Structure formats: structure tokens, C-alpha cells
Amino acid sequence: MTELLITTREGTRAGIPSGSLEKYADRLRGELISAGHHAYDQARRVWNGNIDRRPALIARCLGVADVMASVAFAREHDLLIAVRSGAHHAAGYGTCDGGLVIDLSQMKGMQVDPTRSTADAQAGLLWGEFDTETQVFGLATTGGVVSDTGIAGLTLGGGLGWLMGKHGLTIDNLLSVDLVTAEGTFLTASADEHTDLFWGLRGGGGNFGVATSFRYRLHPVGPTVLGGMVVHPMARARDVLRFYRDFSADLPDEAEVHAALATSPDGDPIAALLLGYNGPIDKGEKVLAPARAFGEPIADLVQPMPYALRNTIQDEPNAIHGIQRYWKSAFTEVIGDDLIDLLVEAAADCTSPLTGMVFFRVHGAATRVPSGATAFGLRQEQWDFNVISQWTEARETDAQIAWTRALWSRLEPLISGSAYVNHLAGDDRPEKVRASFGANYERLSALKRQYDPMNVFRLNANIVPASL
Amino acid sequence: MRVQIATALWAAASSVGPMISRHSADVAGNAVCDDGLMIDVSPMKSVHVDPPARTARAEGGIPWGECDHETRACGQATTGGVMGSYGLSCDKLLSVDIVTADGKLLTASAGENPERF
Numbered sequence: 170m171t172e173l174l175i176t177t178r179e180g181t182r183a184g185i186p187s188g189s190l191e192k193y194a195d196r197l198r199g200e201l202i203s204a205g206h207h208a209y210d211q212a213r214r215v216w217n218g219n220i221d222r223r224p225a226l227i228a229r230c231l232g233v234a235d236v237m238a239s240v241a242f243a244r245e246h247d248l249l250i251a252v253r254s255g256a257h258h259a260a261g262y263g264t265c266d267g268g269l270v271i272d273l274s275q276m277k278g279m280q281v282d283p284t285r286s287t288a289d290a291q292a293g294l295l296w297g298e299f300d301t302e303t304q305v306f307g308l309a310t311t312g313g314v315v316s317d318t319g320i321a322g323l324t325l326g327g328g329l330g331w332l333m334g335k336h337g338l339t340i341d342n343l344l345s346v347d348l349v350t351a352e353g354t355f356l357t358a359s360a361d362e363h364t365d366l367f368w369g370l371r372g373g374g375g376n377f378g379v380a381t382s383f384r385y386r387l388h389p390v391g392p393t394v395l396g397g398m399v400v401h402p403m404a405r406a407r408d409v410l411r412f413y414r415d416f417s418a419d420l421p422d423e424a425e426v427h428a429a430l431a432t433s434p435d436g437d438p439i440a441a442l443l444l445g446y447n448g449p450i451d452k453g454e455k456v457l458a459p460a461r462a463f464g465e466p467i468a469d470l471v472q473p474m475p476y477a478l479r480n481t482i483q484d485e486p487n488a489i490h491g492i493q494r495y496w497k498s499a500f501t502e503v504i505g506d507d508l509i510d511l512l513v514e515a516a517a518d519c520t521s522p523l524t525g526m527v528f529f530r531v532h533g534a535a536t537r538v539p540s541g542a543t544a545f546g547l548r549q550e551q552w553d554f555n556v557i558s559q560w561t562e563a564r565e566t567d568a569q570i571a572w573t574r575a576l577w578s579r580l581e582p583l584i585s586g587s588a589y590v591n592h593l594a595g596d597d598r599p600e601k602v603r604a605s606f607g608a609n610y611e612r613l614s615a616l617k618r619q620y621d622p623m624n625v626f627r628l629n630a631n632i633v634p635a636s637l
Numbered sequence: 638m639r640v641q642i643a644t645a646l647w648a649a650a651s652s653v654g655p656m657i658s659r660h661s662a663d664v665a666g667n668a669v670c671d672d673g674l675m676i677d678v679s680p681m682k683s684v685h686v687d688p689p690a691r692t693a694r695a696e697g698g699i700p701w702g703e704c705d706h707e708t709r710a711c712g713q714a715t716t717g718g719v720m721g722s723y724g725l726s727c728d729k730l731l732s733v734d735i736v737t738a739d740g741k742l743l744t745a746s747a748g749e750n751p752e753r754f
Contacts, residue, residue, distance in 0.1 A: 198706050231703070232684055234710030278683020278696055280734070283742065289694075291683055306742075347685075355688065355711060382685060 173203065175225040176267025177247045178625065185246050196238040199229040199275060212272065213264055215253070216317075219493040219566065220261030224251065227270040233347070233355055233381050239271045240379065241353040244625070251628045252379050254292045255319015259496035259557075260595030262322075262375070262628045271379055273321065278382075281306055286387045287344060292321035292380050296330075300477040309390035309476055310342040314427075314529065316481045317488040321380055326591035326630070327372045327545040329553060331396075331480060334422040334533030335447045336388055340371035340543055341534065347382040351621040359384075369616045372545030372606070374590050375629040376613070377620045391476035395446040395453035398482065399461055400468040403438035406430055406513045412463050413442060413528065414504040417552075422533035423448040424456050430512060432522035434485070444471050445479055486523050486559060493563065495570045497577045498555040498592035500547060501584040504528070508583040515576045521569060523559035528552045545590075546607025553589045593630045602630050611635070686711040692731060730754075 172184030194201040202212050203226050212227045225248075228239045243250045249268030256263035256274065264270055276293035283306040290299055297316030303309050311332040313323050323330075328339020336342060345359035346367065358367035369377055401409045413428040420426060425445040433439045442460050446453025450473050461469050486492055501508070512526055532550050540548040558573040560566070587604040588597070603610045610632070617624070618634040669675055681696035684707040695704055732746030733754065745754040 198703055231682065232707045232710075233686065234707045237710050276683065278681070278685070280685075280694065281742075282744075284744075289685060357687070357689075 173225060174267075175246065175269075176249045176265070178249050178623070178627070179247075180249070182267070183246070185248075189246075193238065193242045197228060197230070197235045199231040199235050202227040202229065213270070214491065215256035215258075215261050215263045216490050217259050217261055217494040218491040219495065220264060222261065222264045222266045224265055224270045225267050227272050229272045229275055231275055233349065236271060236273070236349045236379050236381055237353050237355060239269065240349050240351070240625075243269050243271075244351075244353060249628075250625060252375055252626065254321035255295055255317065255323070256490075257315075257318045258322055258591070259494050260593070265628055273379070273381065274319075276381065281308065281387070283308065286389075288385045288387055289382060290320055290385065291382050292319070294320045296320060296323070296480060297477065300480055303387055304390075304392050304475070304477050306387075307389055307392055308387035310385045310387050311336050311339045313339075313480070315483050315487045316477075317484065317490075320383065322375065323591060324383055325370060325372075325380060326374050327589065329529055329531060329535070329589060329591075331425055331445050332388075332390065332447055333531065333535040334420060334425055337534040337538060338545060339385075340545060341538055342386045342388075343371055344384040344386055346370045346380050346384075348378040348380050350378040351623065351625040355381075365616060366620060368542075369544050369613055369620075371543035372590065372609070373613050373616070373632065376617055376626055376632045378626065390447060393450065393473050394476045394479055395444075395450050395457065395471065396474050396479035396482065397444060397471035398468070399442045399444065399463075399466045399471060400433065401440045401442075401464055401466050403430065403440055403513075403516060405464055406440035406516065407509055408464060409440040409442065410504065410509045410512070411506070412460075414509075416460055416463075417528075417530040417532075418550075420530065420532055421456060423453070425530070426457075426460060427527065427529045429483075429525050429527045430516045431525040431527075436522060438516060439467075443482065487525075487557070492523060492559050492561060493566060493569070495558045495573050495594075496555065496592065497573060497594050498553065498588045499581070499584040500531075500551045500587050500589065501554050502549060502551045504552060505583060508580060511576075511580050511583065515579075519572065521558065521560045521565070523561070524569075525555075525557050525559075527555045527557065529555075540607055541609065544606065544609050544613055546609035547587055547589075547605070551585075553592065554584060555592060590630045599633075605630065606632070684708070688712060 171187050173190055175185055177183050202209050213224055230236050249265055251265035251270045253263035253270050253272045273292040276291040278291040279302045281288045281302055295317045296312040299320055311328055311330040313330045324339045345357050347357050349355055356363055358370055417426040423446055427443040429441045444457050444460055446457055530552055536548050536550045538548055540546050556573055558569050560569045586601055590605050606613055613632045614635040617632045622634050624634055679698040681698040683696045684704055685694040686708055688711045693708055732744055734744050736742055
């Protein structure tokens with residue numbers, strides 16, 4: 170009997186008899202894809218083109234039943250598991266070499282209940298799709314800053330986004346999660362059932378199971394909101410970032426202000442302020458006026474626009490699948506002049522026009538939730554700072570990663586030793602991963618021991634099960 | 638081009654019902670028309686089973702076989718295609734989400750819009 174060679178959870182190699190494989194495939198409503206299948210090369214790709222892994226099997230799940238069958242099959246054969254939804258994590262957690270990809274990207278069922286202002290959304294949805302369904306009813310919830318980010322990963326890691334000042338993080342609007350556990354059991358975690366798990370799922374990443382569906386609380390938003398970019402030449406980047414630091418430190422909940430050093434579509438290096446207001450347009454005009462009056466911008470693109478459109482203003486090039494990426498990130502509670510000087514200097518010798526350095530301000534409602542109330546432990550007012558290196562040609566890879574690492578080692582002393590869980594890099598040290606869960610790490614580790622003692626779900630910002 | 642409209646059914650675990658223009662299960666061919674707009678909900682196939690409540694919610698595009706696949710995994714069963722001892726599908730229906738002729742979404746159940754239900 171022929172066997173399929175696979176990688177186990179611990180990284181060893183083993184064989185699965187073809188009879189066992191056929192039985193598994195028969196249990197699936199969706200397709201089971203392996204090397205040689207016409208869709209294999211497309212199905213194994215993720216958002217980050219620098220990730221080139223070859224899973225033994227990709228299960229394209231169409232429902233909870235397929236996910237349960239897949240977890241059971243993986244347990245039976247001690248298979249390495251990667252869980253894929255939006256496939257947007259820079260570290261490529263949505264795929265693996267030699268293991269099983271539980272692919273939820275086809276699961277896009279969504280139901281909005283406009284009378285109760287809630288939405289049930291399956292894990293394969295992207296934020297742009299989610300926004301389309303909720304905005305029909307003039308509703309929305311906090312969800313990301315790039316529209317093709319998957320809702321599942323973003324939610325489980327906390328969910329920073331354009332509405333966080335007013336409505337909190339995505340997890341602060343989460344009412345329940347449907348989950349297939351490491352044992353293959355289906356359950357719903359909420360404030361009423363499996364409450365310990367519900368606590369861990371709000372910020373603990375993909376550590377506790379395969380989330381198949383989420384119920385969110387929605388809010389009236391837009392459909393027209395104020396938003397857009399104010400663009401300055403890179404020559405003024407130092408002043409723009411100093412202004413940004415002061416202006417963004419004291420914002421009303423309705424305002425969101427981010428900053429980026431990047432390259433314009435015309436190839437000009439720029440320093441941009443990304444502005445948004447979630448409230449009456451005229452009030453937003455007043456609140457955001459100083460950020461538009463500052464200096465002499467080359468362009469002021471701030472205008473009333475559909476809420477769903479504002480969620481796409483950073484899509485170019487951040488939503489494009491297949492671009493090569495290396496992404497480092499950290500939180501910082503201060504933006505010192507020394508940090509600004511360093512970034513301006515680094516921007517001058519950046520060789521890729523796709524690369525960006527971005528600050529997102531975390532404030533307002535997102536910071537008023539006690540740090541122990543959910544697994545998301547770092548609730549202080551701060552900036553999520555990112556160096557997102559992006560390039561297109563494989564031959565540039567070594568040079569781009571080297572540039573990013575050299576910059577990162579210089580700026581690391583100027584920022585905190587923790588990061589937004591969804592922005593942790595694959596090569597971040599375990600201490601940084603732990604620090605990113607803050608004081609909640611020990612409780613999370615105990616919860617991991619309870620729900621996933623074998624660390625079946627390990628391709629993520631991993632929480633190590635507490636030892637007995 | 639496929640047009641998707643939010644049509645879904647809320648039903649008892651013993652009943653989730655495909656409807657309108659999805660699979661061509663109507664021998665009269667009412668799901669298609671000449672030169673008009675065919676609203677095709679066949680890609681809308683999600684099912685959400687709530688085992689403790691013994692209910693399931695299914696989108697309008699799902700064939701019975703696939704729906705059974707989901708409910709069986711959660712240890713529930715349903716009336717679909719065959720009447721058996723559970724009665725007709727419509728006897729098990731708890732609510733229906735519909736898009737009305739004026740383009741509004743409404744839910745019809747014993748408690749809301751009971752006439753339409």
C-alpha cells in the first residue's frame with residue numbers, strides 16, 4: 170500500500186496509509202488537496218510571497234464538520250497542523266512544510282441581524298467582505314486597517330483598527346466564538362459558556378483551537394465618514410513625525426491618526442498622516458484641522474468617503490498577495506526625537522519603494538478595558554510601530570532582510586520589548602512573545618495546558634502549555 | 638455574474654430548508670428566466686449548528702446532503718427531502734430571513750412578521 174509522507178507535530182517524518190487518507194477525504198464536504206493536484210500551488214500560497222512552504226495536505230473546509238474531521242485526522246496521525254483563514258500573517262502561520270493545512274478560506278457565511286446589531290461571521294471572511302455585509306445596514310465593528318486581512322486571525326490576536334478609539338478593539342466587540350478544540354470537540358465560548366476559554370480567545374491568538382465562526386456586536390457607523398491622507402515630502406519627515414507624536418497623543422475617541430514613512434505611487438519618498446474621524450463630518454473637520462493645517466503638504470486627500478473605502482486606503486501595496494515581506498514590530502509608549510532621527514536616516518537608505526514604516530495610535534476605548542479582563546494584556550495608550558519591508562524580486566530578499574534587521578537592532582533600545590500579537594515576527598525571541606501577552610501570560614499558559622496540552626496548535630504566537 | 642443577496646434560513650435542527658432560485662430542483666424551471674436577472678444564491682452555503690439549542694441556521698444555497706453533513710457532525714438530524722417521521726421541513730422551520738420586493742431584509746418567525754411566516 171502506498172503511503173503519503175508527512176511531517177508530525179514534533180517535526181519527524183511518518184507515513185499515512187492511502188486507505189486512511191481516502192477515508193478522511195470521503196468525510197470532507199470540501200476538497201483535500203495534495204502535491205500534484207491542479208490547485209496545489211495556488212492553495213499553498215499565502216499573503217507573504219516570501220513564504221514558500223509545501224504542506225502534505227490542504228483541507229479546504231466548507232463547514233464545521235470538515236474542521237472537526239480534520240482535527241481528528243491530524244490527532245490520529247500526530248500531524249503538524251497549520252490553520253489558514255485570511256493567510257495574512259507575515260510569519261506565514263497559515264501554511265507549513267509537510268503537515269496539514271486546515272484551510273477555512275472558503276467559509277464565508279455571514280448573517281447580520283440589524284435589529285439586534287449583531288453579526289455572525291465565518292472564519293474565512295476578509296474584513297472588506299465583512300464591511301460590505303454590515304454597511305448595507307449602516308453598521309460596523311472594529312476590524313483592521315487593510316481590507317483583505319482575514320477576520321479570524323485579526324480577531325483572535327486582539328484587533329487594532331480604524332474604530333478602536335471609539336469602539337475598542339475587535340475583541341471588545343466579540344460576543345461569542347465557535348471553536349473546534351484540540352480534541353476535535355465543537356463548542357461555543359462566550360460570557361455565559363466556557364468563560365475561561367472566551368477570556369483566552371480574546372487576544373490569545375490561535376492557541377486554543379480552530380475558530381470557525383464569530384459573533385460580533387455592531388455599531389452605527391457612516392456609511393460616510395471623514396478620512397484620508399495628508400502627504401508631505403520626506404524632506405520634512407522629522408517635523409511631520411514630531412507633530413504626529415504630539416497631535417496623536419491626545420485624541421478624542423472618535424479620531425484615529427496614523428503616520429507612515431513610505432514612497433508615493435510616483436516614486437517620491439513621503440511622510441504621510443492617515444486621518445479618520447468616526448462621528449459627524451463637521452465635527453471631524455474641526456478635530457482633524459490641525460493635522461491638515463500643519464506645514465506645507467503636497468496633497469491633502471482628506472474628505473468624506475464611504476467607511477468601507479477608508480478601510481482600503483492602505484491596501485496598496487499592503488493587500489497585494491505574493492509580494493515578499495519581512496515585518497518587524499513593537500509597541501512604544503514614547504516617540505523620542507532619537508527614534509524619529511533614526512527612522513528618517515533609515516528611510517534615506519531604504520532601497521524598496523514598497524517598504525513602509527508605520528505608527529498606529531492605540532487609544533480611547535481600546536485602552537479603557539482592564540488589562541486582565543481579556544487575554545489582550547497591553548492596554549496602555551501607546552503606538553503600534555511597524556517596519557514593513559516589502560519587495561518583489563527574490564534576488565532582493567537577503568539585502569532587504571539585512572536592511573530591516575540592521576535598522577531593527579538599532580531602534581530596539583528605543584521601543585518596548587513587546588508587540589501587538591498579530592504583528593509579532595516569526596523570528597521574535599520567546600521572551601518578546603511572552604511579553605506581548607503582558608501579565609496574562611501565566612494564566613494563558615495554564616489555559617493552554619487545559620485545552621491544548623500537546624501544543625497541537627503551535628504555528629502561531631505560541632503560548633507554551635504550563636508544565637504540570 | 639453572480640448576485641449574492643443575504644437570504645438565509647433559521648430553522649430547527651430538524652429542519653433547514655433550501656429555497657428560491659438555487660439548485661434547479663424545481664421541474665418547472667422557475668429558477669431561471671429569459672433576459673431577466675437571475676438572483677443566484679447557490680454559492681451561499683454556510684450552516685451554523687447550535688447543538689445545545691438543537692437548532693441550525695442555513696443559507697439558501699445549500700443542498701440537503703451538505704446540510705445533513707453539518708448537522709450529523711454535531712449529532713443532530715433534520716427533515717430534508719424525505720418526510721420520515723419528523724414531518725415536513727416547513728413544520729420545523731423557526732424563522733426565515735428574506736429580502737422583500739422593496740429590497741429590505743426582514744426576518745419572519747412566529748414572533749416577528751408572523752403573517753409572512
